[in-house]
Amino acid sequence: MRKMICLHGFTPEQQEQVRAIAAPPEWEVVFGKASEIDPQHFRDAEVVCGWSSNVVKETLHSQSKLRWVQGWSAGVDKLPLEKLEQHGVLLTNASGVHPKQMSETAFALLLGLTRNIHQAVRNQQARHWDPSGSYGEIHGKIIAIIGAGEIGVEIARLSKAFGMRVLGVRRSGKPAEFVDHMVDLNGLNGVLAQSDIVVNVLPSTDETKWLFDEARFDQFKQGACFINVGRGATVKTDALVAALQDGRVASAGLDVFEAEPLPEDHPLWTLGNVILTPHIGGATDRYNERAVSLFLDNLTFYLNGQLNEMINRVDYKKNY
Missing domain, CATH: 3.40.50.720 (NAD(P)-binding Rossmann-like Domain)
Known part of the structure; x- marks a missing residue:
């Protein structure tokens, strides 16, 4: 048997x-x-x-x-x-199995940061009324999807509903539906330099480990937002923290981390321009x-x- x-x-x-x-x-x-x-x-x-x-x-x-x-x-x-x-x-x-919930997670993080929802929640907990702050919008922006597989293409589809121009990076460089311009990893820096929003959906492989390091964050367009719903190992965390602290990256929505659970004393917990979720992007x-x-x-x-x-x-x- x-x-x-x-x-x-x-x-x-x-x-x-x-x-x-x-x-x-x-x-x-x-x-x-x-x-x-x-x-x-x-x-x-x-x-x-x-x-x-x-x-x-x-x-x-x-x-x-x-x-x-x-x-x-x-x-x-x-x-x-x-x-x-x-x-x-x-x-x-x-x-x-993941495109619907993962794309929703990416947009939840992105919209939360853009509309300053994270600060409103903190103020709510403190019973503090404060309408001040920076409020942006994503309509008409340029979004880069790094790792444009099934999840990435669904993020691209939703991006079109917001009137965004979609740039994609995938290993093969082959075109995909809803992506206006696709390149392979050799074209990554050029894509980062143009993009208002960067969404990382890459898997963890030898090729992608620490792909986002100090040099890569230096390529980001000033004021860009970084969303990571891929794998924590693709990002050098210390480099991201430094980029967030000195303004090279304006904000970050992070669902995955190099070390999970994130240590209690980690600086990401206290950065005001960051939203963290505990690796629940695929949960539904x-x-x-x-x-x-x-x-x-x-x-x-x-x-x-x-x-x-x-x-x-x-x-x-x-x-x-």
Whole structure:
């Protein structure tokens, strides 16, 4: 009997959908939290949907039966990619589940900073009426989307509703819908110099680590706003703090950080031109619904032997 483990809160209806595709007696499907599942199930598992340290501990050994892991997030930087590749494990991620909520998070941060909502909330907590401050608008601005994949293109689509000119940066440099001008990473500095708003949606890879460092922030247009909903490791935090303190970057909306949780004594907490959210950009009450739908599609491909048709196959050489 082949075995599959599904770790992420499948409803009874979703469990039946999985069993309808991977039917007994050929398949045994185990649902539950990793901490509550017998380790023997992990040792016998061919497929794991979701992730847990138990996957490494119990499956990645010389007699491993593991053949496919369906990740539950778009990023895979926290998974042991080298070990998975060594064992020939097919890895797919949940890219495509995030564009709606991630784009809303990016705009929530951007609009909050532009309309000075963050200061109004602080004043509300202090019961202090103060209409003074700087109030901008985003209509007609130039926005740069760094990492113009599915999330980036959705941000671009929404940007058009605000009448913005959209510049994009992606590894391939290939054009994308709603993006007025696209370049590859070699054109990044030129894009930064033109842009009023810079939105980072890049994954964490060897190529993107600390891409935004001191030299990069020096390329920003004076008064630009920086939004990071990609990965914290793409930004050299000390360089960002310095740029925010000396005005090279006017404001920042940050959902991700190099160190998470952000240390209590970190200067980002107290900067008045920053909005912080605790890495919740991908959170939504629709997440499991979308992720399970993706998994069911991939499960059908997997069982039919159509591995090349599976959605979001991770390239171990690129780490995404």
